[in-house]
Amino acid sequence: MKQKKVMLLGSGELGKEVVIALQRLGQHVIAVDSYAGAPAMQVAHEFEVINMLDAGALDGVVAKHQPDLIVPEIEAIRTERFYDYEKQGITVVPSAKAANYTMNRKAIRDLAAKELGLRTAKYEYATDAEGFERAVKKIGIPCVAKPLMSSSGKGQSVIKSKEDISKAWTYAMEGSRGDYKEVIVEEFIKFESEITLLTVTQKNGPTLFCPPIGHRQERGDYQESWQPCVINQNELKEAQAMADKVTKALTGFGIWGIEFFLSTKGVYFSELSPRPHDTGMVTLANTQNLNEFELHARAILGLPIPEVQLLRSGASAVILASNEGGRPEFEGQAEVLKEENTELRIFNKPTTRPYRRMGVVLCNGKPEADATIEKDRAVRLSKRIKIHHT
Secondary structure: OOEEEEEOOOOOOHHHHHHHHHHOOOEEEEEOOOOOOOOHHHHOOOOEEEEOOHHHHHHHHHHHHHHOEEEEEEOOHHHHHHHHHOOOEEEOOOOOOHHHHOHHHHHHHHHHHOOOOOOOEEEEEOOOHHHHHHHHHHHHEEEEEEEEOOOOOOEEEEEOOOOOOHHHHHHHHHHHHOOOOOOEEEEOOEEEEEEEEEEOOOOOOOEEEEOOHHHHHHHOOOEEEEEOOOOOOHHHHHHOOOHHHHHHHOOOEEEEEEEEEOOOEEEEEEEEEOOOOOHHHHHOOOOOOOOHHHHHHHHHHHHHOOOOOOOOEEEEEEOOOOOEEOOEEEHHHHHHHHOOOOOEEOOOOOOOOOOOOEEEEEEEEEEOOOOOOOHHHHHHHHOOOOEEEE
16 A cells, blocks of 8 residues: 555544554554644644645645645644645545534534434524524524534533623624624523444445443543443334434545434434544553544545454543643643553643643443443543643
8 A cells, every 4th residue: 555645634643543553554644733732743744833724834735745634633624625626636534525514513503404304403593693683592492502613622612601602602603713703592402411423434345333431521622431332122123223424415434423402302413523533542442443543544545444343341530721821731640640450641731721621530340340430440540630730
């Protein structure tokens, strides 16, 4: 297999693991992000620092490096340029259409609900404070407000009373990425649980599904995830059918992180990311024969994936910063790693801010064991890691 040049757009902790997986398969990687020292840049062959919302700057680095593949890892990118890159013969992962649709909640929600007929929460859009108030009134309280373009739950909140409306609008605007200032207001679904279904589409093989992952969120961002999670087999088949339908419509190859709500009324499609998912970091706990980053690397290179096999139960729990600062140092690693079947990933981000994800604790157990036991252990251990600044 000839070595390919892969350009990673977005170089956070997920991108770092993608770089490692690609390099282990002999590929050359250029990591791109808006700041120097991003996690993926620390392990890539080359890196570039640009504003990826600047179409000219994006065109410039693509022209400079002439990559074979472009792998988007964040939302804040001029994804409309991807169509032109495909015309130039560059493979966009999973495809220009998928990347362009899923970087914007409006496009993907309309595709899922209106075109594909998937069960979703009721929703309305708003571009100003007055329209936002009308949308909330139409959907009803409680409801959920999210920027159409954001990441890791930024700007997402639950409106529980009329007094929350103004605050929710302001928070959504502050959390919105790029120059796309629009908000989606969603019906609040009383769900029993929520899952991530990692779905792998292949160039020369069938679509594969990883064992479902349970997760818990705060402030719209995941705090811990566990695999496998308990789910009714009929619900799992329904979620898999939805995942297969939406990935086929978006086209392309790679791993997709697809979120669902499980409620008494059935399975609801919630979100979709056309790339490795943060809750999928649990697969770094060796829960599967191939972790989500290895699956992504194989799929985008067109290499075979015979099967996805559950090997162990496991969990991940995040290590969060509590304040703003530079040059973070960590304490407590030895205490955490004294425990059996425990691993640690420190992301080496150059700066901290409140609630910024700085690492994860990973635990695993026997395959037949209840994964929530490992989840509780990972949460307990994550609290032992302390962050200081020099």
